[in-house]
Amino acid sequence: MKATIMYGAGDVRVENVADPVIQHPTDAIVRTVRTCVCGSDLHPYHSMKPGRHGQSMGHELLGVVEETGSEVSTVKKGDLVIAPFAWSDNTCPICRDGFQTACPHGGFYANRQTAGLQAELSRIPLADGSLVVVPGVTERDEAVLPSLLTLSDVYLTGYHAAHMARIRPGQTVTVVGDGAVGLSAVLAAKQLGAERIILMGRHTDRTDLGVEWGATDVVAERGEEGIQKVLDLTEGYGSHVVLEAVGLMPAYEQSYRVARTGGVISRVGVPQYEEAGVGFGSLFGRNLTLTGGPAPVRAYIEDAIPLVLDGTIDPGRVFDRTYTLDETATAYADMDARTTLKAFITV
Amino acid sequence: MKATIMYGAGDVRVENVADPVIQHPTDAIVRTVRTCVCGSDLHPYHSMKPGRHGQSMGHELLGVVEETGSEVSTVKKGDLVIAPFAWSDNTCPICRDGFQTACPHGGFYANRQTAGLQAELSRIPLADGSLVVVPGVTERDEAVLPSLLTLSDVYLTGYHAAHMARIRPGQTVTVVGDGAVGLSAVLAAKQLGAERIILMGRHTDRTDLGVEWGATDVVAERGEEGIQKVLDLTEGYGSHVVLEAVGLMPAYEQSYRVARTGGVISRVGVPQYEEAGVGFGSLFGRNLTLTGGPAPVRAYIEDAIPLVLDGTIDPGRVFDRTYTLDETATAYADMDARTTLKAFITV
Structure with missing residues (x-):
């Protein structure tokens, strides 16, 4: 064969x-x-x-x-x-x-x-x-x-991110990554009742599908500019839930920066790093929850x-x-x- | 004054x-x-x-x-x-x-x-x-x-750890640390319906109070020996929930080592570190959730x-x-x- x-x-x-x-x-x-x-x-x-x-x-x-x-x-x-x-x-x-x-x-x-x-x-x-x-x-x-x-x-990996984040109706969800898993996470977040879905990605052919599946906002900017854009879209508070579908360190850092105090970061991008910030300055000080894993x-x-x-x-x-x-x-x-x-x- | x-x-x-x-x-x-x-x-x-x-x-x-x-x-x-x-x-x-x-x-x-x-x-x-x-x-x-x-x-800091971990009746909860917050976490875990509460601590005057408050097992061993003891107590699977009331790196590592796949580590000990393991080998691979913060x-x-x-x-x-x-x-x-x-x- x-x-x-x-x-x-x-x-x-x-x-x-x-x-x-x-x-x-x-x-x-x-x-x-x-x-x-x-x-x-x-x-x-x-x-x-x-x-x-x-x-x-x-x-x-x-x-x-x-x-x-x-x-x-x-x-x-x-x-x-x-x-x-x-x-x-x-x-x-x-x-x-x-x-x-x-x-x-x-x-x-x-x-x-x-x-x-x-x-x-x-x-x-x-x-x-x-x-x-x-x-x-x-x-x-x-x-x-x-x-x-x-x-x-792929779809159920996006779904797992949304499921582990325990998305509740009415919440704001930010999806980091416009690959197939990120887009699947948009679709799953919508299924679970997210009210607002901010998709961070800069390939319009991909983010267009994200919008069809429920993304209410697309943030094409990266780094500090992208973080600020998400904060601006959420009255400065950030996103209740962040679904991270990339797996690289910049995506991790971006995720906790755009998360609302008390919010959840759910990862399904396989981390290409082992150590990362989890202390007072990253997760702990704002009671952020980090979850996710292989779906x-x-x-x-x-x-x-x-x-x-x-x-x-x-x-x-x-x-x-x-x-x-x-x-x-x-x-x-x-x-x-x-x-x-x-x-x-x-x- | x-x-x-x-x-x-x-x-x-x-x-x-x-x-x-x-x-x-x-x-x-x-x-x-x-x-x-x-x-x-x-x-x-x-x-x-x-x-x-x-x-x-x-x-x-x-x-x-x-x-x-x-x-x-x-x-x-x-x-x-x-x-x-x-x-x-x-x-x-x-x-x-x-x-x-x-x-x-x-x-x-x-x-x-x-x-x-x-x-x-x-x-x-x-x-x-x-x-x-x-x-x-x-x-x-x-x-x-x-x-x-x-x-x-102190009590509500222990309670916060248990609350953020969303302890459900019937679960096994391990508490890392026998200080006043750790003991409070035992009391809170019991209030939230934990069935089995394993208290990791080696000061018997303190763990005795933990037992009065609901700890079903006390593990005095530290390091690898303590981890193995918790695994032995849980048929090798580990604890659904780990409440970490210390804030030092060995307690963090111990926490993910004794957590059951899909389990939750909830920290209220103020971390005396900023970076820690979160990748495939620590949290991600076993779908562990990390939560907690200032109560x-x-x-x-x-x-x-x-x-x-x-x-x-x-x-x-x-x-x-x-x-x-x-x-x-x-x-x-x-x-x-x-x-x-x-x-x-x-x-």
Whole structure:
């Protein structure tokens, strides 16, 4: 089968590799219908040292079950399924708390344990916990496939930011970052009842979608100027909630600067830093709450499917260009060049 | 009148100074009935450089109104009042949000703007916002005075930690620190329905009070050993909530190490650091929430007074020794030597 392998920064190849097989009775083999490239895939695309042994890529998947292990009971051959970007048993105390990304028996894709999902076929561990069937839909229902695929990561990552911030109706929410996750956070904030949504971003083709999804204000300025603009828009008080969908230190600092006293900063951009300000001068003095982390999309996916199917939300609009699996290297390059917001890959 | 002045580390004196006078029509002059020494007063007691110009001290006060400015309407001469440790207008949007410690028109005591409250008389700015009358009680009701004084800071600081952590019935709560705030946090966690309360502290005279107030387990071990003990007590998962009442970096690190995935760390110990771990390896990877800050006790005080008066809570038990105002230097020395948990000062 074909699979996507990265051999170093800027070097993505689609190659023939051995088909995956059932290794454990809890595994399933899924044939990919749609996959995509994540903003986080661009981190190694920038920094990976070249090497002979490539890195398998991808963690977003909408597919059809091909085969199941003997202990799999909740999915069967032929089911259209969404694979959340982390696999988990979905039964342990941590999963029952709703934090499946930290399941002690689960893990992430694209490592020595499990291959990446930008491939024709994938082995999904703990399939009962890790796959969610989309009832009544087939791969021929093309119109809903993009939005269903976003439930594997991007939309529900934006949703997680909003959920962890406990957005309440009437609040002002600022979203830092106009990438696909930031725009998803706008859509989720609107769903949770935010009254005012300030989107910080300077790519008008992207912020335009943010406005369609509920952003009431767009702040294109960056740094001090951008901070001042948000404060001006909020009578000097700042934003009840800040959803940080970037992961870089300037975005962190901007977030606490535009947060209202007593407000919440919710991060879903994977931090590219370990230490940051949390003392009296940053978080503590103004009783700011810092929350967020890897989105346990498994916890939200079943509630989101009906909203996609009935058209309440259309998160698939983050996909602005479609590629075949053979074109995946181009998809990476285009996302890296920011000519594509998020690449949709048909397999 | 007599007032407490610090001239350098270890050098506290009670001296005669000019009586305070009404400076603004919104001021009140309050005669002190009881005051006390705070753990945070010990920071300058350790570090203050000696100098000729002393530093006025104190921010906890139970007193009787002596005089009010022309615009003061909610308190009058003769009222027994509690002064929260920060003054505020209690009417602005930030105060209405319940974060009076960050009132843009308010401030803290013991600085150039307002003197400290370890004195016979104090000028209270914005008296309508900054003082709370204790109805039906006089300074002769000695039995309730200690607990009422704790509503000025220590008990409601512990309460703030528990409140910001949104403790829910049935949760496991770990309290880091067995000082007066940590013990108050135990009492507050119990009030909010915590099922299991693990108190990390090694002074048995203090942890004994914690056990009386609801601690179900005491962990005397520190560092790695203490962390492992908490994990062992929680089947390896850690604590839903950690209340951090110390403010030093080892306590911060201990807090995220003993927190359960998806859990909350709520800090009320004033951080003696600005930067700390918040990235994938500390907070983000396990979806930990960091919250807390200076306690807006003004927001909680009216609800707490009836609980003190009807005996539901007895937070005044943190005071284990009484001093006169003239003995304040001894009170500092005893608290610093940890022979006194919290010094109660009669004036």
